Amino acid sequence: MQEMRDTLAAKAAELEAEIAELESHKGESGGISFGKRIGEGTNIAVERMSQVTTHDSLTRMLAEVRRAQAKIDEGTYGRCDTCHEAIPEGRLEARPWATHCLAHS
Numbered sequence: 001m002q003e004m005r006d007t008l009a010a011k012a013a014e015l016e017a018e019i020a021e022l023e024s025h026k027g028e029s030g031g032i033s034f035g036k037r038i039g040e041g042t043n044i045a046v047e048r049m050s051q052v053t054t055h056d057s058l059t060r061m062l063a064e065v066r067r068a069q070a071k072i073d074e075g076t077y078g079r080c081d082t083c084h085e086a087i088p089e090g091r092l093e094a095r096p097w098a099t100h101c102l103a104h105s
């Protein structure tokens, strides 16, 4: 289990760094100003939208990693939070922070 704790801690740190990186860029461009050239503002808007989406999915994944860490402490790691059935090994290998089986993910 120690190895799993290390894996989850490393993943959480990685996600936190990515989120901090995204947040440090927030505000940088201030309000979207529509530049002289048409399309400039649109590009920034599109880029921002994808940053918001990335930020959302990173935040969600971080919450999942944190939950998985709590599950190790609870002794329920590897079991689905909804049905309490064992999460298939292959799924845990691909996503060590999985807190739900496929049916309940």
Ligand SMILES: [Zn+2]
Pocket: 080, 081, 082, 083, 084, 085, 100, 101, 102, 103, 104
């Ligand atoms: Zn389930």
